[in-house]
Amino acid sequence: MSESLVEQGAVTQMADEPIIFCQNVNKWFGEFHVLRDVSLEVMPKEVVVILGPSGSGKSTFIRCINRLEEHQEGQIIVDGMELTHDVRNIAAIRREIGMVFQQFNLFPHKTVLENITLGPMKVRHWPRDRAEAKAQELLNRVGIPEQAAKYPGQLSGGQQQRVAIARALAMEPKIMLFDEPTSALDPEMIKEVLDVMKELARSGMTMLVVTHEMGFAREVADRVIFFDHGRIVEQGTPDYFFEEAQHERTKLFLSQIL
Amino acid sequence: MSAISQPSRSIIPAFLRDSRVLQVIGQIIFLILLVLALSQLVAGVNEQLQAKNLTPNFSFLNNPAGFDIGEKPDWYTRDNTYLEAFIVGVTNTLRVVSVGLVATTLLGILFGIFLLSNNWLLRTISRAYVEILRNTPLLVQLFAWYFIVMFSLPQIRDAIAFPQEGRAFIAVRLLLYVVVYFAMRRYVRPFSVDAPRRIALTYGTITTIVAAELAFHFLPESYGDLTNVSFLAYAAVSIVGFVVAWFYLHGNLRWPILGVVGGQFLAGLLFYFGVLPNSGFRLDVYPAIYISIRGFAFPEILPTNRFVAWAVFVTVGLVLAGIMWGYFGRITETTGRVIPRGRYALLAIIGFTVAGWLLVGIEPLPTQVPVDQDGTIVLMPLEEARTQDLLSAEDVRLYSTQPILLTLPQERRNRGGVLTGFNNATQISPEYMALLLGLVIYTSAFIAEIVRAGIQAVPRGQIEAARSIGLSTAQTLNMIVLPQALRVIIPPLTNQYLNLAKNSSLALAIAFADMFQIMTTTMNQSGQSVTGITIIMIGYLTMSLVISLVMNLVNSRFQLVTR
Ligand SMILES: Nc1ncnc2c1ncn2[C@@H]1O[C@H](COP(=O)(O)OP(=O)(O)OP(=O)(O)O)[C@@H](O)[C@H]1O
Ligand SMILES: [Mg+2]
Numbered sequence: 001m002s003e004s005l006v007e008q009g010a011v012t013q014m015a016d017e018p019i020i021f022c023q024n025v026n027k028w029f030g031e032f033h034v035l036r037d038v039s040l041e042v043m044p045k046e047v048v049v050i051l052g053p054s055g056s057g058k059s060t061f062i063r064c065i066n067r068l069e070e071h072q073e074g075q076i077i078v079d080g081m082e083l084t085h086d087v088r089n090i091a092a093i094r095r096e097i098g099m100v101f102q103q104f105n106l107f108p109h110k111t112v113l114e115n116i117t118l119g120p121m122k123v124r125h126w127p128r129d130r131a132e133a134k135a136q137e138l139l140n141r142v143g144i145p146e147q148a149a150k151y152p153g154q155l156s157g158g159q160q161q162r163v164a165i166a167r168a169l170a171m172e173p174k175i176m177l178f179d180e181p182t183s184a185l186d187p188e189m190i191k192e193v194l195d196v197m198k199e200l201a202r203s204g205m206t207m208l209v210v211t212h213e214m215g216f217a218r219e220v221a222d223r224v225i226f227f228d229h230g231r232i233v234e235q236g237t238p239d240y241f242f243e244e245a246q247h248e249r250t251k252l253f254l255s256q257i258l
Numbered sequence: 259m260s261a262i263s264q265p266s267r268s269i270i271p272a273f274l275r276d277s278r279v280l281q282v283i284g285q286i287i288f289l290i291l292l293v294l295a296l297s298q299l300v301a302g303v304n305e306q307l308q309a310k311n312l313t314p315n316f317s318f319l320n321n322p323a324g325f326d327i328g329e330k331p332d333w334y335t336r337d338n339t340y341l342e343a344f345i346v347g348v349t350n351t352l353r354v355v356s357v358g359l360v361a362t363t364l365l366g367i368l369f370g371i372f373l374l375s376n377n378w379l380l381r382t383i384s385r386a387y388v389e390i391l392r393n394t395p396l397l398v399q400l401f402a403w404y405f406i407v408m409f410s411l412p413q414i415r416d417a418i419a420f421p422q423e424g425r426a427f428i429a430v431r432l433l434l435y436v437v438v439y440f441a442m443r444r445y446v447r448p449f450s451v452d453a454p455r456r457i458a459l460t461y462g463t464i465t466t467i468v469a470a471e472l473a474f475h476f477l478p479e480s481y482g483d484l485t486n487v488s489f490l491a492y493a494a495v496s497i498v499g500f501v502v503a504w505f506y507l508h509g510n511l512r513w514p515i516l517g518v519v520g521g522q523f524l525a526g527l528l529f530y531f532g533v534l535p536n537s538g539f540r541l542d543v544y545p546a547i548y549i550s551i552r553g554f555a556f557p558e559i560l561p562t563n564r565f566v567a568w569a570v571f572v573t574v575g576l577v578l579a580g581i582m583w584g585y586f587g588r589i590t591e592t593t594g595r596v597i598p599r600g601r602y603a604l605l606a607i608i609g610f611t612v613a614g615w616l617l618v619g620i621e622p623l624p625t626q627v628p629v630d631q632d633g634t635i636v637l638m639p640l641e642e643a644r645t646q647d648l649l650s651a652e653d654v655r656l657y658s659t660q661p662i663l664l665t666l667p668q669e670r671r672n673r674g675g676v677l678t679g680f681n682n683a684t685q686i687s688p689e690y691m692a693l694l695l696g697l698v699i700y701t702s703a704f705i706a707e708i709v710r711a712g713i714q715a716v717p718r719g720q721i722e723a724a725r726s727i728g729l730s731t732a733q734t735l736n737m738i739v740l741p742q743a744l745r746v747i748i749p750p751l752t753n754q755y756l757n758l759a760k761n762s763s764l765a766l767a768i769a770f771a772d773m774f775q776i777m778t779t780t781m782n783q784s785g786q787s788v789t790g791i792t793i794i795m796i797g798y799l800t801m802s803l804v805i806s807l808v809m810n811l812v813n814s815r816f817q818l819v820t821r
Contacts, residue, residue: 066726068722068725068726085456091728091730094725094726094727094728095728097726098726098727099722099723099726101719101722101723103717103719105717105719105720105722105723106723107720107723107724107738108742109741109742109745109816118727118729118737119727119728119729121591121594122729122733122737123727123728123729124594124728125590125594125595125596126594127591127592127593127594128591128592129592130594164723167727168726168727170727171727171728
């Protein structure tokens with residue numbers, strides 16, 4: 001059954017097909033049930049913001065989408081490819097998904113330029129010229145064109161996170177995952193990162209964003225999803241979510257955070 | 259109006275209140291005091307030594323040493339000078355330290371990786387290894403290696419030979435198993451991409467081989483006989499097992515057990531249809547290593563007169579490989595085309611090595627050679643001279659088509675047929691072996707910890723970031739993990755290298771003739787202790803500085819730039 005689904009996805013992918021398809025995804029850490037029957041469809045160009053209390057499984061869920069974590073039950077299909085143990089599928093899917101982490105995770109022994117060109121050159125086999133031109137273009141886009149030759153340790157947190165976004169974009173992904181990209185930043189640097197993300201959303205990138213920035217969610221999100229205890233409790237448009245949320249747990253969360 | 263208030267006036271001129279000037283002045287004063295103190299010390303010591311007639315003097319080094327050395331090259335006798343004895347000692351120290359550094363690094367890396375293993379047994383064993391070795395004194399360990407391990411080796415007449423002399427039988431079916439294994443990997447695995455079926459396949463392959471071997475050993479009477487009772491029982495067990503596993507087992511056990519019964523069935527078919535060939539081929543085996551209380555005898559490696567010509571080929575191969583590596587690397591960078599440059603470079607090296615070996619051997623040997631027979635030079639056929647053992651060492655090197663001769667140790671026996679020693683062997687003394695093993699194993703425990711800590715120092719996020727931009731496991735290891743781990747590993751590793759080099763002076767305790775032991779004897783005999791200690795300190799200092807220098811060069815490649 002799983003195979004027929006994959007084939008359908010690969011052959012008849014159309015604009016109104018979901019680019020991410022999750023069905024009844026379950027995951028355990030030992031005895032601990034982190035994800036419970038999570039089902040979600042994300043359309044191309046959609047921006048989905050994931051909210052939820054700490055420890056509710058938000059990070060675990062988006063990390064399952066590019067297989068940094070393995071799910072144990074259910075199905076995840078990304079861009080027509082199902083995530084299985086097949087290493088070729090995993091590699092192909094990772095090429096299509098960029099990820100930005102809370103702690104930036106830039107490579108400290110490589111310059112900003114090398115950080116960005118590494119993926120395109122080693123994975124996509126681009127010539128150096130092309131990779132460097134792309135890197136420079138992306139550095140312009142995230143607003144730090146003059147930092148190419150520096151090392152990550154010489155940049156501010158906000159600049160580092162923007163380099164991390166450029167590094168993910170350099171692979172020309174179809175989907176971008178953000179795991180609390182602004183949580184490790186000082187308040188004055190949060191805006192510069194959010195601005196880059198807003199611009200990215202407007203340019204039509206499919207995005208899954210875990211964040212506590214409610215302003216960002218209201219302004220940019222097409223859909224807001226609320227996680228609690230490994231379950232999707234409630235979802236809807238930002239207007240619905242922030243004004244008319246039904247679920248007790250959601251209301252409690254919103255009352256604490258707003 | 260200036261808003262900056264002037265400091266209050268003072269009798270001390272302004273430049274003397276400048277912190278930069280004060281720093282320089284402080285350093286100059288310190289230097290003057292240091293020189294004064296040192297010169298006082300040296301003058302005082304000199305006076306004392308002169309009074310006792312012990313002034314440092316290097317001329318005694320040219321006097322004959324008069325003592326023999328346990329571990330020495332052929333040219334050394336008791337008539338050689340102290341200086342020459344010392345050179346023998348330096349050589350011995352370098353032999354231990356150079357081999358020791360390489361071996362301890364390899365062993366340390368291995369155990370460092372084991373310490374991080376997911377396998378409980380491996381992790382626990384290596385943890386015990388590290389804790390026992392680094393928490394007992396090296397001197398005690400050296401005594402254990404020498405007085406317990408080495409002294410329990412057999413007398414030379416009963417030397418342990420490895421491998422045992424005799425015939426080896428290599429069964430053809432063992433080769434068949436290898437073929438089966440690679441065929442499975444190449445042709446079957448790609449079709450079964452998901453984990454359960456791959457697990458079944460792995461278990462199946464292993465079972466096929468094990469079951470076929472067992473059948474071969476325990477049911478030989480039924481080989482190739484389809485009507486045999488044991489075949490029918492074998493088939494029944496397989497089929498029942500398969501049916502049970504297929505219909506009644508679910509969960510974790512299902513696929514492994516299906517693999518096992520499937521493999522058993524396949525093995526049974528191969529066996530009973532007589533597909534497994536029964537034959538094999540024989541090889542003559544001669545011992546290459548002898549171990550006894552007198553030491554270790556290894557095969558001798560002898561470069562012949564054609565060695566240089568062959569070395570030229572090898573060098574050309576290496577240079578070519580280097581050029582190709584760089585050139586293909588640049589092509590990949592500029593065009594993005596992927597070229598397996600490692601494979602090409604390896605091919606160049608192997609190609610030139612083999613071609614050189616063959617080409618060098620083309621020139622034929624003379625059929626008649628002049629040999630010295632009882633004082634007169636006579637011509638005789640080469641083969642005859644060889645069998646009569648009339649060729650000198652020089653001749654052996656001259657009359658060989660190979661660039662390198664590898665000769666196995668030849669047993670030397672007395673009239674009674676008792677083994678007394680070996681010819682044509684590289685001999686290693688038990689003292690050298692004990693010191694080497696002691697130093698290598700002791701230091702490897704520390705290196706294992708350093709390697710473990712270095713790898714753990716790379717944050718998990720680095721690996722996740724690398725995987726998320728699509729790098730493979732190997733690329734992640736090479737480009738992200740190792741460079742960052744080495745940055746943490748190299749400085750403490752340098753310390754361990756220095757420790758090994760300096761600890762080699764413990765050779766004294768087990769009577770290995772290293773430079774310290776020889777210098778101790780020299781000082782006892784000549785009474786020149788000040789000179790002796792000075793020389794020995796310069797010796798170890800030089801060795802340590804060379805190691806530090808090399809390691810600092812390596813280290814500078816892995817420095818991080820930060821704010
Ligand atoms: N590798 C792991 N092993 C065991 N438990 C884990 C592991 N990773 C996460 N967990 C647990 O799983 C739960 C969900 O973690 P997750 O990081 O997904 O939460 P989160 O919603 O992202 O929280 P936060 O907002 O604090 O980042 C937590 O209780 C966490 O302790
Ligand atoms: Mg999280």
